[in-house]
Amino acid sequence: MTFKKADWPRRLRSQEWYGGTSRDNIYHRGWLKNQGYPHDLFDGRPVIGIMNTWSELTPCNGHLRDLAEKVKAGIWEAGGFPVEVPVFSASENTFRPSAMMFRNLAALAVEEQMRGQPIDGAVLLVGCDKTTPSLMMGAASTDIPSIVVTGGPMLNGxxxxxxxxxxxxxxxxxxxxxxxxxxxxxxxxxxxxxSRSSGTCNTMGTASTMASMAEALGMALSGNAAIPAVDARRRVMAQLSGRRIVQMVKDDLKPSDILTKEAFENAIRCNGAIGGSTNAVIHILALAGRVGIDLTLDDWDRLGREVPTIVNLMPSGQYLMEEFFYAGGLPVVLKRLGEAGMLHREALTVSGQGIWEEVRDARNWNEDVILPVGKALTQSGGIAVLKGNLAPDGAVLKPSAASPHLMKHRGRAVVFEDIDDYKAKINDDALDIDETCVMVLKNCGPKGYPGMAEVGNMGLPPKVLKKGITDMIRISDARMSGTAYGTVILHTSPEAAAGGPLAVVRNGDMIEVDVAARRLHLDISEAELKERLAAWKPQVERPLNGYARMFFDHVEGAHTGADFDFLKGCRGSEVGRDSH
Structure with missing residues (x-):
């Protein structure tokens, strides 16, 4: 597929600010000229906003100011007018109570910056976990031509x-x-x-997963996801992306042209093949909601179930992102999916071509890193979606990071009412727990934590670890880091703080897990479950004010992406009248 280009030249969005001789045009243009821009830059060149998530408190993105200079070079070369725009940067390393609480705020802020300012196209300069989905969500909401440039992973430790x-x-x-x-x-x-160089996590954690998702969705140039942050080719990718966004504006190639149902299906299958983070489920569902695509947890389970995990990277496998890049990176994986009939080959990318055109000539240079299908880490990768009376709206598990012997299990619940309760009890040798038990953590979902922190991969009790046990079943309404591993059931919906069945699990209850059957069952009668739920009272207080109050009031469940209820659907790039 090749994108049908719009007629050029045409009047650009930025010309509403800069194109003309009215008082308002002179007001906007004149102020920007105080930075030394010549007059002819305002005569119809595409204005490209470099939406930069650089921050010294976002270590993964600490090198993005330098990378932005290469993006600018590409934009200048292609005849565009680059303007660097600092945007909200939700750091996984530093934000409390959880970076996830601020993903929606970042997306909202980016959306309004894109809509309210004179830009014709955007380069989304991202890296750390939440920066990639939040900027894509903002771009999807405005539908201004946009391209993703990620900062790349760290070198091997x-x-x-x-x-x-x-x-x-x-x-x-x-x-x-x-x-x-x-x-x-x-x-x-x-x-x-x-952490021995600039860049994001060097495992197939959430940052590398979301970089891969951006590429699989077609929102980044082919090969973008895996180039190490300090490799010179990362800078080349940034410059080429700067060139490309100018042509995308001229062609009027927008996120809505790229983010189709077929693109999302490609991304879901790709996530299974790379052994990607469970966090991708929430982010991709939220992004689909922004463009009005009907995507559900059932799609994740259906599309990922038959996908073998062929990328041998930690936490599921042995290697790191540096080796993945040397082996050929994501284009090799996408080519494998295409050869297996698991890729919508015509899905459009920011290149203006179908995704198959971008990857069909990719070569695998290391079959220990990108495995043959016959040697896959698991033949049924993807994300398993479990349902039952304990998770009516679903819960997720990453099979490639789980223990095979625990994929079907019945055990006694050991309950922690919240993360503080867990911390208070877990190291106590008097805790009544052994390796056959099921650890249950409540009140850590979107409303409960608040913000759904990465605490679902609860550390095991020392008395169990000292026996040589390294994994137990853990169930929660929380998330876990994409770098984590284990038989961990996450995102249980509805969450406990919203009165979901998880809220009424008691110590000693028996819980049945059957991943093959996609079943998660609390072994009590339907009548008793109804009785417990009727007697349930909220344990989490509604925040009094500020963003936390807004988040609590408007965040939706994990099973739909934990976005705000008032941010669904594309709202476009139109703004009100100029009042100057």
Whole structure:
């Protein structure tokens, strides 16, 4: 497929501000000229906003100011007028109570900046987990031509001759400390090895997953997802993307042309093939909602069920993003999907061509990293969506990161009412728990935490770890880091804070998990469940004011993407009259 281009030249959106001799035009144009721009830049050149999520408190994005200069170079070369626009940057590393609480705020802020300012196209300069979905959501809401440029992953970490995966190693080593397998001194020594260059997590965590999703959706140039942050080719990608956005504006190639149902189906299958983060489920559902695409958890389960996980990266596998890039990166994966009949080949990309045109000549340079289908990490990858009386609207599990022996299990519930209750009890040897139990964490969903923090991969109790046990079934309405692993059931909907069945699970209840049958069942009678729910009273207080109040009042459930109820659907790029 090749995109049908719009007629050019035509009057651009930015000309409403800059094109003419009225008092208002002179007002807008004159002020911008105080930065030394010559008059002819305002005579119909596409104005490109570089929406930059750089922040010194967002370490993953700390190099994006430099990368923006390469984007600018590409825009100038193609005859555009680049303007760098700092936007809300939700850092996974620093934001409390959770970066997820601010994804919707960032998306709303970006949307209004794009709509309210004189830009004809946007480069979405992103990296850290929530920055990628939030900027894509904002762009989808305005439907201004947009292209994603990610900052890229860190180089491999190494500690005492072994690969150190950012995030994944943290969870492993913290459990080793509790089990007595590692000293605190060694843990501190390993800290520096986890983050030895600029960039996002070097595992297939949420940042790398969302970079892959942007590419699979067609919102980034082919090959963008895996280039390391400090590789010179990352800078080349930024410059080429700057060139490309100018032509996209001229062609009037918009997010609504790219973000079709077929594109979302490609992304879901791609997520299964790469062993991507469960966080992608929430972000992709929210993005689909912004463009009015009917996408559900059932689509995630249906489309991902038969997809083998062929990318051998932590936390599911052995390698890191650096090796993934050297092996050929995401184009190889998309080509494999296309050859297997699992790719909508005509789905349009920011290149103006169908996705198959971009990937059909890709080569796999390392079959230990991108595996043959016969050696897949799991033949049924994707995200498993479990339902039952404990999760009427669904819960999710990542099979490639789970333990096969726990995929069908019945165990006694050990309940933690919230994250503070968990922290108070988990290290107590008097806690009545063993490896056959099911750990249940409540009140950590969108409303409950608030913001649905990444606490679902609860660390195991030390007395179990000391027996050599490394995994147990854990169930919550929370999320978990894309760098984490284990048989962890997440996003249980409705959440406990909204009165979902999870809220009334009690210590000693028996819970049945059957992943193959997609079943999650609380083993009590329907009458008793109804009785418990009728007697339930909210445990989470509504915030008194501020953004937390707005979030609590308007956030929807995880099963639809945890977006705000008033942000569904594309609202376009039109703004009110100029009042100057």
């Amino acid at each position: 190494w500690f005492r001759g072994e690969r150190v995966g950012s995030g994944t190693a943290l969870w492993q080593m913290s459990e080793d400390i509790k089990a007595g397998k590692m000293t605190q001194e060694d843990f501190l020594e390993a800290e520096q090895a986890m």
